Structures are given as C-alpha cells and as structure tokens.
Amino acid sequence: METGNSADAIETHGLARSFGETRAVAGLDVLVRRGEMFGLVGPDGAGKSTAIRLLCGILKPDAGEARVLGFDLLREAGPIKSRIGYLSQNFTLYGDLTIDENIEFFADLHGVRGFRARRDELLDFTRLTPFRRRLAQALSGGMKKKLALACTLIHRPELILLDEPSTGVDPVSRGEFWNILSGILAQGVTILMTTPYLDEAERCGRIGLMHGGRLFMTGTPAEIRAxxxxxxxxxxxxxPASAYRVLRRRWSSANVVLYADRLRLSFREGASALAEAKGLLETEGCGPVRASEAAPSLEDAFVGLLGEGSST
Ligand SMILES: Nc1ncnc2c1ncn2[C@@H]1O[C@H](COP(=O)(O)OP(=O)(O)OP(=O)(O)O)[C@@H](O)[C@H]1O
Ligand SMILES: [Mg+2]
Structure with a gap:
C-alpha cells in the first residue's frame, strides 16, 4: 500500500544543499498545501532553482527531509516522479520537431498511452492548436513557454514545479500565460513556481520570500505587504534626479528609489524621516516638494523585510 495521502503537497524540514562553499539552500522549511499556487520569490542566486531541483529529486539534499504528495522524498522517489511535472528554468524543446511531435516525445517519455486526446486538450487550453505543425524553433518566446508547459502537463501530474515560467515572455503574452496557469490551478493541480518578479508574485495564493538559501517569510501577498x-x-x-542625489547622501538605495517623474521613499521611522527628507530637499533648492503616503507594494515589503530578516 502506498503511503502518499497527505493533505499537503510539499512539506520540508531543514532541507539543505551546498555546492562547495556555496550554501545554495541553507535549511528550507516550507509547506505547500494541495490545490494552491505557491510562489518562491527571491533575487538571483537566492536558491530558488536549487530548492525546486531538490523537490523534484534531481538533486540530493545534504541534510533535511521532505514529503512530496505524501511520499518521502528520499525513499519514495518513484511514486513522486510519476505524479509531478517539472518545468526547468532552462527547459529544452526539440527545435527540429513540431509542437505536436514535442508533446508526443514527452508523452513517450512518461509512458502516457492514448496521449492524443490529452494533447488536443492541452493545445486547446494553451491556444497552440493553430500552430501545431510549426517547428519549435520557429516559435516566439511566449509560445515556447506555453509548449513547455503543455509538455509538463501531458501525464496529468498532481503537482507541477515551474522554475521562472514567465521569464522571457512578453508582457502581453504574460497575462495570457497567467490565465492559463490559473486554469490549471482551477483543475485541481497544485503549483509551486519561482519568479524574480514581485508584481507577478501578487497572483500567487501564497508567497515565500527567499534569500541566501532560506525562506524568511511566508504569507499571502496581502499579509506580506502588511x-x-x-x-x-x-x-x-x-x-527628481537632483532630489535623488541629495537624498542618497543621507539614505540608502533601499530607502530612496528614483522614477522618471517622482521618488518613492521607504522609511522605518515613518513621518519623522519624511519631514527630514522634505526639509533637506527644500534647503538644497529641490522644492517645492509634494509628498503623499502610498500603499506598500510587494517590492517595498520585500526590500524592507530583507533589511530586517537577513544580515545583507
Ligand atoms: N550546480 C551548481 N554548482 C555550483 N554552484 C551552484 C550550482 N547550482 C547553483 N549554484 C549556486 O547556488 C546558489 C543558488 O543558485 P540557484 O540557481 O538555486 O539560485 P536562483 O534563486 O535560482 O537564482 P536565479 O534567479 O539566478 O535563477 C548560487 O550562488 C549559485 O551560483
Ligand atoms: Mg533559478
């Protein structure tokens, strides 16, 4: 009898993996519930890809333990592999095969019998049907990602792990790509994805903020902003550019961000620091200054929390 019937899709305790001196994942504790879209968010080198590769069983951890779909990551790799789909950050399609042939290839790889109906369904779902005879090498970046996603889903996985699925997709196609992901979620598939874009992370149900191989906060986008x-x-x-230079003599780039027509200031001290900044700008001839409080974005929260939760 199989042991995999846990209510959680992923549960890890102290999962760690180093490469030489680099502690890529340094004790990861994360819980992903079944049926949710969970986003691992963090800057380059945070350890996102390594975490995903550990959870797929592609890399072996140095320490820690994990259960994926109720199965033990180390002892029950077989049943996990057949139930998950993985889209790597540097996924490869076969450029000299058509869309149809690429999906057929992945169907073979997973031993999916009678794959044709599933392929039609996925092509319809990803709106690739009109292009099915086109070679993969002739597809746009967004279409390639959609095809890769279709390949990832061919064996009806319960959980998909997507490493930066929307990177390289133009902003217009990205909206459509996200709608496709939401459709997959609505069908009951659990999604763990990584993204370097905080505005995109807004669309996840819950987010884990990652830095230096650790998760330093988990919550809904609203909880993290709060x-x-x-x-x-x-x-x-x-x-604004002159004002930026003036303020940067006093505060760091985490506090002062320059936009084309305005500045965005984040202060732990709140109103007293704003008053000081306004005073400084008036004295230095950068006035008149108009300031208003803004709702923190996820990016503001990430930068602010990072300052608190890590040594960098
Ligand atoms: N195979 C490897 N050999 C050596 N170092 C590695 C290897 N894979 C990852 N690293 C290092 O581990 C750290 C974490 O890398 P990882 O790719 O997991 O980060 P990431 O968050 O996915 O970054 P990115 O946003 O750039 O994809 C980095 O310092 C990276 O250089
Ligand atoms: Mg990565």
Whole structure:
C-alpha cells in the first residue's frame, strides 16, 4: 500500500544543499498545501532553482527531509516522479520537431498511452492548436513557454514545479500565460513556481520570500505587504534626479528609489524621516516638494523585510 495521502503537497524540514562553499539552500522549511499556487520569490542566486531541483529529486539534499504528495522524498522517489511535472528554468524543446511531435516525445517519455486526446486538450487550453505543425524553433518566446508547459502537463501530474515560467515572455503574452496557469490551478493541480518578479508574485495564493538559501517569510501577498516595516511615500518635485542625489547622501538605495517623474521613499521611522527628507530637499533648492503616503507594494515589503530578516 502506498503511503502518499497527505493533505499537503510539499512539506520540508531543514532541507539543505551546498555546492562547495556555496550554501545554495541553507535549511528550507516550507509547506505547500494541495490545490494552491505557491510562489518562491527571491533575487538571483537566492536558491530558488536549487530548492525546486531538490523537490523534484534531481538533486540530493545534504541534510533535511521532505514529503512530496505524501511520499518521502528520499525513499519514495518513484511514486513522486510519476505524479509531478517539472518545468526547468532552462527547459529544452526539440527545435527540429513540431509542437505536436514535442508533446508526443514527452508523452513517450512518461509512458502516457492514448496521449492524443490529452494533447488536443492541452493545445486547446494553451491556444497552440493553430500552430501545431510549426517547428519549435520557429516559435516566439511566449509560445515556447506555453509548449513547455503543455509538455509538463501531458501525464496529468498532481503537482507541477515551474522554475521562472514567465521569464522571457512578453508582457502581453504574460497575462495570457497567467490565465492559463490559473486554469490549471482551477483543475485541481497544485503549483509551486519561482519568479524574480514581485508584481507577478501578487497572483500567487501564497508567497515565500527567499534569500541566501532560506525562506524568511511566508504569507499571502496581502499579509506580506502588511508586514512591511515602516511607511512608503511618493514624492513629487521639479527635478527628481537632483532630489535623488541629495537624498542618497543621507539614505540608502533601499530607502530612496528614483522614477522618471517622482521618488518613492521607504522609511522605518515613518513621518519623522519624511519631514527630514522634505526639509533637506527644500534647503538644497529641490522644492517645492509634494509628498503623499502610498500603499506598500510587494517590492517595498520585500526590500524592507530583507533589511530586517537577513544580515545583507
Ligand atoms: N550546480 C551548481 N554548482 C555550483 N554552484 C551552484 C550550482 N547550482 C547553483 N549554484 C549556486 O547556488 C546558489 C543558488 O543558485 P540557484 O540557481 O538555486 O539560485 P536562483 O534563486 O535560482 O537564482 P536565479 O534567479 O539566478 O535563477 C548560487 O550562488 C549559485 O551560483
Ligand atoms: Mg533559478
């Protein structure tokens, strides 16, 4: 009898993996519930891909334990592999095969019998049907990602692990790509994905903020925004670039962000720091200054929390 019937899709305790001196994943504790879309968010080198590869069984951990779909990651790799789909960050399609042939190849790989109906369904779902005889090498970046996603889903996995699925997809196609992901979720598939884009992470049900191989906060996008330490302000003035230089002499790039027509300031101290900034700008001839409080974005929260939760 199989042991995999856990209510959680993924549960890890102290999962770790180093490459030489680099602690790529340094004690990961994460819980992904069945049926949710969970986003691992973090900057380059945070350990996102390594975490995903550990959970797929492609890499062996140095320490820690994990259950995937109720199965033990180390002792029950077989049943896990047949139930998950993995889209790697550097996925490869066969450029000299058509869309249809690429999906057939993945169907063979997974031993999917009678794959044709499933393929039609996936092509319809990803809106690739009109292009099915086109060679993969002739597809746009967005179409390639959609095809890779279709290949990942051919064997009806219960859980899919997507490493930066939307990177390289243009902003217009990205909206459509996200709608496709939401459709997959609606069919009951659990999704664990990584993204470097905080605006995209908004669309996940829950997010784990990752840095230096560790998860330093988990929550819904709203919970993470609410945990932002301090306040955020939008500041308009006649010469934002000059104002930026003035403020950067006093505060760090985590506090002051320059946009084309305004500045965005994040201060742990809140109103008192804003008053100081306004005073400084007026004194340095950067006025008149108009400031208003803004709702923190996920990016504001990430930068603010990172300052608190890590040594960097
Ligand atoms: N096979 C490997 N050999 C040596 N070092 C590695 C290997 N894979 C990852 N690393 C290192 O481990 C750290 C984490 O890498 P990882 O690819 O997991 O990060 P990431 O969050 O996916 O980054 P990115 O956003 O750039 O994809 C990095 O410092 C990276 O250089
Ligand atoms: Mg990566």
């Amino acid at each position: 945990a932002m330490p301090g306040r955020v302000y939008e500041v308009a003035c006649p010469a």
